[in-house]
Amino acid sequence: MSPVVLSLEDLHFSFGGLKVLDGVRMQVRRGEIRGLIGPNGAGKTTLLNIICGIHRPQQGDVRLNGVSIVGRKPSAIARLGLGRTFQSSQLFQGMTVLENMMVGLHRRTRTGLISAGLDRRRRRSEETEMEAAARAALAFVGLADLAERPATALSFGQQRVIEIARTLISEPALVLLDEPAVGLSANRLTELDILLRRIRQEKGVTLILIEHVIRLVMGVCDQVTVLSSGRAIADGPPAAVRSDRGVIEAYLGKDLGARYQAS
Amino acid sequence: MAAFGRRNVLLALLAAAMVLPAVANVYHLFIANLIVVYVLLAIGLNILVGYAGQLAFANAAMFGIGAYATGLLQVRLGWSFWLAFPGGALLAALVGLALALPALRLSGLYLALSTLAFAQATQWVFLHWESLTFGAGGFKTPALSFAPLPIDKPHGLYYLSLALLVALFLFAQNLVASRVGRAFVAVRDGEVAAQSLGIDLLRYKALAFGISGFYAGIAGGLYSAMLNFVAPEGFDLFQMVLQKAMIVVGGLGSITGSLLGAGLVIILLEALRAFKGLQEIVFGALLVAFVLGMRGGLVSLLKRHLRGWEEPLRLAQPAPPLVRARPLEVPAGGREQ
Numbered sequence: 001m002s003p004v005v006l007s008l009e010d011l012h013f014s015f016g017g018l019k020v021l022d023g024v025r026m027q028v029r030r031g032e033i034r035g036l037i038g039p040n041g042a043g044k045t046t047l048l049n050i051i052c053g054i055h056r057p058q059q060g061d062v063r064l065n066g067v068s069i070v071g072r073k074p075s076a077i078a079r080l081g082l083g084r085t086f087q088s089s090q091l092f093q094g095m096t097v098l099e100n101m102m103v104g105l106h107r108r109t110r111t112g113l114i115s116a117g118l119d120r121r122r123r124r125s126e127e128t129e130m131e132a133a134a135r136a137a138l139a140f141v142g143l144a145d146l147a148e149r150p151a152t153a154l155s156f157g158q159q160r161v162i163e164i165a166r167t168l169i170s171e172p173a174l175v176l177l178d179e180p181a182v183g184l185s186a187n188r189l190t191e192l193d194i195l196l197r198r199i200r201q202e203k204g205v206t207l208i209l210i211e212h213v214i215r216l217v218m219g220v221c222d223q224v225t226v227l228s229s230g231r232a233i234a235d236g237p238p239a240a241v242r243s244d245r246g247v248i249e250a251y252l253g254k255d256l257g258a259r260y261q262a263s
Numbered sequence: 264m265a266a267f268g269r270r271n272v273l274l275a276l277l278a279a280a281m282v283l284p285a286v287a288n289v290y291h292l293f294i295a296n297l298i299v300v301y302v303l304l305a306i307g308l309n310i311l312v313g314y315a316g317q318l319a320f321a322n323a324a325m326f327g328i329g330a331y332a333t334g335l336l337q338v339r340l341g342w343s344f345w346l347a348f349p350g351g352a353l354l355a356a357l358v359g360l361a362l363a364l365p366a367l368r369l370s371g372l373y374l375a376l377s378t379l380a381f382a383q384a385t386q387w388v389f390l391h392w393e394s395l396t397f398g399a400g401g402f403k404t405p406a407l408s409f410a411p412l413p414i415d416k417p418h419g420l421y422y423l424s425l426a427l428l429v430a431l432f433l434f435a436q437n438l439v440a441s442r443v444g445r446a447f448v449a450v451r452d453g454e455v456a457a458q459s460l461g462i463d464l465l466r467y468k469a470l471a472f473g474i475s476g477f478y479a480g481i482a483g484g485l486y487s488a489m490l491n492f493v494a495p496e497g498f499d500l501f502q503m504v505l506q507k508a509m510i511v512v513g514g515l516g517s518i519t520g521s522l523l524g525a526g527l528v529i530i531l532l533e534a535l536r537a538f539k540g541l542q543e544i545v546f547g548a549l550l551v552a553f554v555l556g557m558r559g560g561l562v563s564l565l566k567r568h569l570r571g572w573e574e575p576l577r578l579a580q581p582a583p584p585l586v587r588a589r590p591l592e593v594p595a596g597g598r599e600q
Contacts, residue, residue, distance in 0.1 A: 073458070074459060075461050075464065078461035084459050086456065090453050092448060092452035092457075093452050094448055094451065094452050095449075099448075113438070116438050116442060118437070126442070167459075167460070
């Protein structure tokens with residue numbers, strides 16, 4: 001069995017008196033595409049923010065490649081190999097697509113204040129390397145011809161894909177995708193499906209997909225975790241999760257759930 | 264490279280600045296030196312505001328700290344100018360670094376207000392800590408001498424300022440086109456996304472504040488030597504407005520723009536000095552015109568009309584034509600942002 005990349009151990013989190021996570025456990029192995037689904041308010045976004053270091057859990061531990069990351073800054077966690085994308089586009093609007101990609105390489109490069117300002121040759125050579133890597137990463141997602149465009153001149157779907165590419169370029173161990181399918185047309189959804197499979201196959205990156213579009217989750221994920229009322233109520237292959245009684249009840253309520261299962 | 268490329272224009276300006284003392288009188292030389300000082304201020308402020316996006320109002324205070332520290336280290340501790348000057352610049356840079364701490368938690372209006380409060384407090388110290396700063400009357404600094412070089416003080420100081428400007432201009436220009444400059448812009452355009460890519464907010468905010476403090480400190484040291492005198496008046500809110508106006512007129516997020524904006528504003532103010540009322544009216548009108556009509560500042564004008572004018576960070580390039588053979592996508596679910 002491949003090693004565990006991310007391990008959530010008994011996470012508890014509440015905003016004031018509101019309990020959001022109530023003892024979540026989850027393990028994601030290398031090379032997996034893990035789906036994370038659940039009804040609205042189940043705690044998915046909070047869980048994601050805890051993994052990224054934006055919130056700190058009151059209890060429990062988050063381990064990335066065996067290293068506890070609770071209490072570290074988001075930027076430090078990113079440097080340990082965690083990438084993420086956002087529900088709404090978070091491209092840097094004042095930059096071109098290529099420059100956005102080069103920011104993605106930040107954790108892979110070293111130029112500091114002094115060498116950036118004084119050492120022209122070193123900066124130039126690093127810039128050239130970064131640019132080549134950025135163009136290659138754009139080619140991987142099939143958007144190489146957008147390199148010189150300002151980020152503001154992209155369509156919604158393109159921004160999504162560029163953002164994924166910008167995260168992938170630094171070769172993270174694990175990428176959290178926060179509802180990448182929101183607002184995509186059927187065609188774009190199919191393209192996203194293919195892209196996610198290619199990322200796993202060709203880049204060997206582990207993915208966690210937080211998503212409401214069940215078609216996408218059931219299609220690409222190896223394992224699905226269902227979150228409801230702050231607990232992981234089911235964990236397993238898509239088919240098993242789909243027919244799980246607890247899951248159906250979480251989505252439809254007890255009455256409707258029972259009727260759905262009977263039908 | 265086009266004849267009116269950025270590089271050629273800058274080289275021509277530099278050549279003009281080098282030979283200027285041969286034809287200028289004392290007053291013109293003073294104004295030229297003043298422009299150099301303000302260009303330094305504008306570059307530092309532009310890195311902080313235009314690139315890193317930190318809406319801070321402390322640059323006038325840093326300018327004052329540089330001037331006061333350079334002056335006081337000479338007067339109170341008997342240091343030579345050649346030690347006091349870098350000392351003052353470093354002190355201003357350190358104060359800048361410290362200002363990054365509130366900036367980590369505050370942004371936008373709140374950052375503006377807290378840095379404004381800091382600037383007022385600095386002004387208060389200049390005015391009222393008389394046993395250190397000599398209070399409202401200010402103090403004279405020792406006469407600066409360039410001996411054994413065969414050059415008098417105004418010319419020596421001018422060439423010193425110019426040399427520092429060339430070095431610090433190139434440093435800034437290299438910086439903004441590097442990984443560090445892109446990290447600044449990333450922090451400006453989206454803090455959460457920047458962090459998710461491994462950019463440490465505290466580190467890059469501190470860098471931006473420290474750099475702007477250093478540039479303002481250098482400018483302050485030179486300014487105190489120009490006047491041979493330091494007093495609280497020069498470092499007040501109007502000073503801050505003046506510097507902000509320079510980077511808006513020149514172009515936010517452009518090092519060359521800082522130079523053009525500072526030059527234009529100082530020349531305009533001096534040309535209108537004889538007509539006191541007119542000075543303020545024209546200055547106000549200029550600001551309104553640029554804020555309303557030309558957000559990109561002078562630099563955006565040059566980019567549009569001079570072929571070959573290229574800014575280091577490619578974002579400054581005009582957008583390529585959007586009409587292409589491939590159709591634009593329309594998202595099915597809406598939620599276009």
